[in-house]
Amino acid sequence: MAEEKVTWRADLVIHNGQNRIAIYFKKDIDLIARVKKLTGVKWSQSLKAWHIADNKKNRERFNLRIEKTQDLSLDKVDALLNFEQWLLAKRYSSNTIKTYLDAIKSFFKFYDNKALDKIDNADVIVYHNEFILKNKLSSSYQNQIINAIKLYFSIIKETVIVIEKIHRPKRENLLPNVLSKEEIKEILNAHGNIKHKTMLSLIYSCGLRRSELLNLKLNDIDSNRNIVIIRQSKNKKDRIVPLSPKILTMLRDYYISYKPKIWLFEGQNIGEMYSEKSLQSILKQALVKVKITKPVTLHWLRHSYATHLLESGTDLRYIQELLGHNSSKTTEIYTHVSTKSLQQIKSPFDDL
Template identity: 35%
Template sequence: MKKVTLFFFEHRDGLKVGLDFKYDLPLKEFLKQFPGLRWTKTFACFYINSNREQLDALIRHLEKGGVKYDDSLLDYSELAEKALPAQPLNSRLQGFERYLKGLRFSKSTVKTYLNFVKKFLEMYPEVTTYTENDLARFIEEQVASRKYAISSHRQCISALKHYFEFSGLALFDMDKLKRPKKSSFLPTVLSKEEVLDLLRLTRNLKHRCALAMVYSSGLRIGELLNLELRDIDIDRRQIFIRQSKGRKDRYVMLAESFLPLLYNYLQTYMPKRYFLEGFSGKQYTASAVRSFLKDACKRANIKKKVSPHTLRHSFATHMLENGTDLRYIQTLLGHAKPETTMIYTHVAQQDVVKIQSPLDASIKELLERGDKREANLRLSQNFLG
């Protein structure tokens, strides 16, 4: 008969209940099915938090699987009847922040995850273990009712998954936390004429240079803001993008036609470190770029909803329309998966314009036949008059 010995030990932020057993792969896999079970390399054992509710749930799990257990080493008086006192909110968030940074998440991701987890902990300030119902209520009240975008909903689920893995406080199988399917939207793309109008009507030299850089090289907004002068290789007509999304380096093109504008900008503003610098020499902010892009769109009479990323979408789409191989576009954009780049095939005009509308085909056939009714065909006339 398989047997597990339960014991107390101090680890991390307090008392834990450890599980000791003779190695048995099926038993190990069975134990791992218990929500909230964690592994410690320091003590080389599985463990759970030391509260009565979670321990009772573990014992029921063992009994259900026909696993014998020995709890003679446990002093139940040391267990809180319901749960251990909740740690202060700031303390829990600081620990979670260190955990995320240890996983090497970007600053933006850490900030987003902390924001969602903070809201979750504020909703349950005195709770130290969580059920599926707790999560469902939070999603309903904080995410669904506020009509968050699908992408934000997915980020929220990811944030809570990581928090439960960090804290070990979930009393349910975290694999049940399902993210909603991604929305399938086609990107907004400017025509080549609209891009040129946008650049021509951007009056400020620095702003025009920034927008031209994003479009001509297909940069993300973060890549533009983090771009340093040392990474612009004019001789080789290349720009080195350091540790961008997914912590990857890559090279992008430096357009020949962009050089006169670049020289003019560098000689006029003389930035010291970053390609885009404010008066104090610090980096520009994303909100500042969005602001002057919005103004430029108004002057160019562009009615589409445009963001800095729209210029990146336009770069990729126009490259595809010009006949550039999709694999090269994927490399230039820094996409990990070709499927991400494939979205531009749905908005490129190179193939769509070759497909004839049935209306065009019908009228063409009519004209070629020399049909006498052709003279009466006036699609633009006012039929109400």
């Protein structure tokens, strides 16, 4: 298939937590018949593509290495692929791998005409000034780039980069975005579809990250102990969170209607994980229905959960455990958005 003209496109993707090669092409009976003959090929409704295992043989089959040279020189392509293999061997999460690869690729593209062993600390500073700052990219993105650069150049032998001298931007003190309980109630009740309603409700009621919800399996809901088990989340940590009786009732109604087989929330195909894009779409639809114009994201539900717990008197140490934070300093940021104490302060203006 590598000899075909531009009738198809193959991309490296992470699907259901696995590295795969997705094959995209317009509907063509002959191409479909040929693709079906490939060993281990599967169709994904969420990707809208056929996909096969990501290995050396399949990469060569689809000429992925040559495709990548449109963006990067061959030495940078090799470096990127080797970095990916190292991250996989170290069992970094799929999200972290994608973030690091995207970040280091951006840096490689900026210095595509310069050998990797010649790139030094001055080049890193130039990249920050001439690419990140010039394009008004965020400090959080800049931090991602720094993390990727530090990690990559710490694992290769031939480099003139001094890791300790790569400095981070001054940290922005941004407050988490929080919705009121009334706004949360409107959003969660916006959908009549039990599946959509349950997904959003479970995120808020348990303070879940998007990926944590999508990675839940049926046996992660322990109705006997009234807990949800979140396995191997950020920083490869397991944790448990309490299961609301109201959510348990919703989950039972949802299960009767949909009968998922593997994942708690599955896509259109049985046994296929629900997609991040579809989950985001569910939230967007809810916002439109209730006419909330704030740029709400799924993570706002998690922030709101933590803040509402704090305002109801839950100890900060428990909130840290429920959210899966390594450091209490991360959890303490919610004290700055809680309005419980602020509402007790009387403005001197009222005495005028």
